[in-house]
Each structure stands twice: as structure tokens, then as C-alpha cells.
Amino acid sequence: DVKVTQSSRYLVKRTGEKVFLECVQDMDHENMFWYRQDPGLGLRLIYFSYDVKMKEKGDIPEGYSVSREKKERFSLILESASTNQTSMYLCASSSLTTGSYQETQYFGPGTRLLVL
């Protein structure tokens, strides 16, 4: 059974703080993704990674950075948290199939972040 875990279910931070959200998957997946989920907007891709130390910007990367030092771990970093980054953050992973769009993404339970 694929398992994607996220370090916290709920997090409260203050404006200007540096925030780390951690994601770990146990299926040796190459691909990992960070999304944010907001009411009425669905899921929006922040960053993704195809391999260790590789990262690609998604649709809304501003204000975020990521780190992938090990294959199983993908971290999302808010360098200086702002109130408009209050959201649900979802991590996902999938296996790499060259030229295919068919691979299922497996999601973690999410981290609900509140920035005061």
C-alpha cells in the first residue's frame, strides 16, 4: 500500500516566519508534487520534482521554494510566511513512466496552515 505522509496536519505560524512542510513517500516514486487547495480554486500546483535535487516550477511558485535531497522526501519552504499563504497543502507522489500521462498520483492527508 502506497503511503504518503506529511509532517503536520495543522500548523499555525506568524507572518514573516520561515515555514517547512515535509512530505515522505515509501514507494520509491520518482515524481513528487506540492499543491495548495483553496475553496473555489481546486488544487493548484506549486512545485514538482522528477528526481533527487531536481525541481520544476508549477503554476504558482511565488513565495515558495522546495528541496529534494533524498528520493523519498520533498520539502516545501515558505521563506517568509504571509497571510495569503493560509491554505491546505497537499503532497503527492507518482512513479515515472516516460511519455505517459497515465500514472496515478498518491496524496498525503494534507497540512492545514494558518498564518496569522
Added chain:
Amino acid sequence: GNSVTQMEGPVTLSEEAFLTINCTYTATGYPSLFWYVQYPGEGLQLLLKATKADDKGSNKGFEATYRKETTSFHLEKGSVQVSDSAVYFCALGSSGDKLTFGTGTRLAVRP
């Protein structure tokens, strides 16, 4: 660019009613199509998928058919249960294994 449009919710039904959640898409090439479900307090999980035109995905009594001519992938279930209450997301698989999601449709099923 790619986009997914799904019907706004919430959808409220009585138990055993018929469910349809509409989803249409815009894409270049030949995407795969997915329905994901998010139960309260959980992350998303795959419900079903279809990888080419006229394919039908099915799971747990839910079905969706990939209709290229109408660019649609509507989700249906013949008889919903209270346990089906959740948020349903239609998604399109694009290049690089990225997914483009719709905004989600909340389903509430009354006993």
C-alpha cells in the same frame, strides 16, 4: 493551455438517488482523465481513470466514459450512499505526469 471545468456544488441528494457530476476539458494532444475523491479530513485518492477515447473507468459503483467528441468525462453512480459524501475532483493528465484539476464538487447524501 489545459483546463478542466466541473459543475459547481454543492450537490445534495437523498440516499439511493442517481448521481451525475459533469466534467468537461480542454487539452492539446491525448490526455488521460481522472476522478479523484476527497473524504472529510483526508487527502485525495484516485476513484477511477480512463486513458483513451471511449474508455470507461469504473470503481465502487462509479463510472465515467472518456468522450473525445464532447470533451467530457462525466461521473455517474446509479444509487448513492451516505458514505459517498465527499468532494469529487475531475483531473486531466498532461505532459510530464502533471495533473490539471477542476475546482471540485462537494456531494452531500442525506439518509
